[in-house]
Amino acid sequence: MRRPETRPPGTAGDGVVREPSQVDHRRLPIRFARLGPLGYLGSVLFLAFFVSALQGTQFSLAEIARGAPYMVTLLSEMFPPSLERIGAVSLALLETFQMALVGTVFGVLASLGLGVLATRSLTPGVLVHQCSRMLIALFRTVPDLIWALIFVVLVGLGPFAGTLAIMIDTIGFCGRFFAEAMEEVDKGPQEALAAIGASRLGVICCAVFPAALPSFIGTALFSLEKATRSSVVLGLVGAGGIGIELKVSMDMFMYSQASTIIILVFALVLLVERLSSRLRQRII
Numbered sequence: 001m002r003r004p005e006t007r008p009p010g011t012a013g014d015g016v017v018r019e020p021s022q023v024d025h026r027r028l029p030i031r032f033a034r035l036g037p038l039g040y041l042g043s044v045l046f047l048a049f050f051v052s053a054l055q056g057t058q059f060s061l062a063e064i065a066r067g068a069p070y071m072v073t074l075l076s077e078m079f080p081p082s083l084e085r086i087g088a089v090s091l092a093l094l095e096t097f098q099m100a101l102v103g104t105v106f107g108v109l110a111s112l113g114l115g116v117l118a119t120r121s122l123t124p125g126v127l128v129h130q131c132s133r134m135l136i137a138l139f140r141t142v143p144d145l146i147w148a149l150i151f152v153v154l155v156g157l158g159p160f161a162g163t164l165a166i167m168i169d170t171i172g173f174c175g176r177f178f179a180e181a182m183e184e185v186d187k188g189p190q191e192a193l194a195a196i197g198a199s200r201l202g203v204i205c206c207a208v209f210p211a212a213l214p215s216f217i218g219t220a221l222f223s224l225e226k227a228t229r230s231s232v233v234l235g236l237v238g239a240g241g242i243g244i245e246l247k248v249s250m251d252m253f254m255y256s257q258a259s260t261i262i263i264l265v266f267a268l269v270l271l272v273e274r275l276s277s278r279l280r281q282r283i284i
Contacts, residue, residue: 107170159240
C-alpha cells in the first residue's frame with residue numbers, strides 16, 4: 001500500500017518550492033471583513049458628512065497657530081496665582097462640593113426606586129415600565145445646565161437650585177445603570193424567595209439589591225465624580241458654587257485669581273476621583 005504523499009507548504013505537486021509571492025493568498029485568513037456595497041456607501045457618506053462638519057465648525061489649524069501667542073500671554077498673566085481672596089474662594093469651593101454630595105446622595109436614593117420601576121422583571125406593569133424609562137431618558141437628555149436654569153427660576157439663586165439640578169441629572173445617570181444592573185442579576189434567588197411566599201418588596205430587598213450592590217456602588221461613585229465637575233459650571237447661571245467666582249475673575253481680567261480657582265477645582269476633582277477609586281477597589 002502506497003503512503004499518501006505529504007507536501008510542505010508553498011510547494012506544488014512537482015515538488016518545486018514556490019516563492020511567498022506565488023502562494024495563493026485567497027486561502028489566507030482575512031484580517032478585516034470586506035465591506036459590502038452598503039458598507040462602502042455608508043463609509044463614503046460618513047466621510048462626506050465629516051468633511052462638511054469640519055467646514056461647518058470652521059475648524060482651522062491656522063487659527064490655532066495664530067492664537068498661540070495670545071495663549072502664551074494669558075498664561076503669563078495667570079501665573080503666579082493670586083492668594084488675595086483665598087478664604088472666599090475656599091468657601092465657594094466647599095459649597096460646590098456640598099452641592100455635588102447632597103445632590104448625588106438624594107439622586108442615588110431616588111434612582112433606586114425609579115430603577116426598580118424601570119426594570120422589566122420587577123415593574124408592576126408595562127405602562128409603568130415604559131413611563132419610568134421615558135422619565136429617566138428625559139432626565140438624562142436635558143443637560144444639567146438647563147435644569148439649573150429651570151430651578152433658578154423656581155427656587156431662586158443659590159446652591160439649592162444647583163443641588164436640585166445635580167439630583168435630577170444623577171437620577172438620569174444612575175437610573176439607567178441601576179435598572180440594567182437589576183435586569184442582569186441571577187433570577188434563581190428571586191424565584192426561590194417567591195416560591196416560599198415572599199412579597200415583591202421582600203424579593204427586591206433580599207435578592208435583587210444585594211446581588212446588584214457592587215454595581216450600585218460603582219455607579220454612585222462615578223456619579224459623584226461627574227457631579228463634582230458639573231457643579232463648577234452650574235455657578236455660571238447663578239446656581240451657587242465656585243463657578244460665579246471664576247466667571248467674575250475672567251470678566252474682570254483678574255487672571256491670576258482665576259488661575260487660583262482653576263487649581264483649586266482641579267485639586268478637588270482629583271481628590272474626589274482618587275477617593276472614589278480607592279472605595280471602588282475596597283468595596284467592589
